[in-house]
Amino acid sequence: MKNEITMSNQQKITSFLLNLEIKELNPLQQAVLDCYDSYTDFVILSPTGSGKTLSFLLPLVLDLDPALKGIQTLIIAPTRELALQIESVVKTMKTGFKTNCVYGGHKIWIERNDLSVQPSLLIGTPGRIVDHIEHNRLNLKHVKNVVLDEFDKTLEFGFEKDIQFILNQLPKNKKQLFTSATQAIEFPNFIQFNKKHEINFLESTTLEKRLQFKKVVIEDRDKLVDLKQLLYDLGNEPTLVFCNHREPVERISYMLKKEGIVHDIFHGGLDQKERERTLIKYRNKSCNLLITTDLAARGIDISMIQNIIHYHLPVSEDAFIHRNGRTARVNETGTIFLLLNPDDTLPEYIKENITLYHPAKNIEFITNPHFETLYIGKGKKDKVNKGDILGFLSHQTDLDKNDIGQIDVRDYFSYVAITRSKMKNTLKQIRNKKIKNKKAKFDVAK
Helix, strand or coil, X not given: XXXXXXXXXXXXXXXXXXXXXXXXXXXXXXXXXXXXXXXXXXXXXXXXXXXXXXXXXXXXXXXXXXXXXXXXXXXXXXXXXXXXXXXXXXXXXXXXCCEEEEXXXXXXXXXXXXXXXXXXXXXXXXXXXXXXHHCXXXXXCCCCEEEEXXXXXXXXXXXXXXXXXXXXXXXXXXXXXXEECXXXXXXXXXXXXXXXXXXXXXXXXXXXXXXXXXXXXXXXXXXXXXXXXXXXXXXXXXXXXXXXCHHHHHHHHHHHXXXXXXXXXXXXXXXXXXXXXXXXXXXCCCCCEEEECHHHHCCCCCCCCCEEEECCCCCCHHHHHHHHCCCCCCCCCEEEEEEECCCCCCCCCCCCCCEECCCCCCCCCCXXXXXXXXXXXXXXXXXXXXXXXXHHHXXXXXXXXXXXXXXXXCCCCEEEEEEHHHHHHHHHHHCCCEECCEECCEEECC
């Protein structure tokens, strides 16, 4: 698109970056934008945290035609969290085009109503998109672009038949974009390429240079004791603890609750609302410690994570790469900790010279995060927006502007980061108050 960027498009790009609070395009994003018009099929290979989402969103949004009614771009993501993350980026860009996100766990009747007027850009998970196609809720005849984000994960999750079905419903002359954070993608036979171009930033990444690897050798018979001491040592630094299964996630959480350590959990056993709430609390800095399975290793954009703790060694090199990719995003740095039993043997793919680390033993507390999350039982469908919430809190409470953090508005509820020390008094002040003349439930988001 290098020769096709008109002054109008350049102004749009500048506006999008301003809305996203990004100063300039990075090399990956510029590379995709430059050659977008020259090829019909793209494979974008780039590590997590490298700005891959924006790299494909920019040319796709610029390619949308305001005069054309119906879905023009379809983005398929393997998980609902990744789909919602992409939607969030699009909405922050303020493109002016209708965008919808469909995924399993979301109320089907809400999506049916949203799709009564077809969006220009549709984001979704494979199964839910198939469901809408089978019920004739999607007009796909104008689709010009299809993106399969984290395509290797899509295949790994067993969505191959769904993807084949979806692609068969799209126009033959569509443009295809596949993304992955790993090199090894085996494309099924039903994927047909016309003029394919690979953009590979995996080899040029300096992620490893921004990471420090450390190992903690277990001294106590109970691994939880050593984990607790490491967490005390790290203090309130944003940290992810990865486990291989949901049971140890729950077990660690039980221990942390007894210690009074603010944290949250994230795994496939939680329902969609619980998972959304967990990620919102982590992003708005109400929670700096997340205990999770590999569900959080991909497609979740949380900035400023400083530490990754492998409570269990990952089952594969791919999992190791994606876990570590949650930190040191863009130009940040991060520390990787491996909790090892004395007789553990490191797998071959862990080649780094790992320093032995001894957590301090004289620390027995962690400072709580500055914010706590307020739940408000009204959202978009109640005609409540961020401005309404900010105005309500400003008029009804003693909070000043520095006491109110990130505001997230969902369909039927909202979350607001509030200074933790002022939460109790804030709840007293807004009890039984109405927001936009509507009664609402107010509580601390658990």
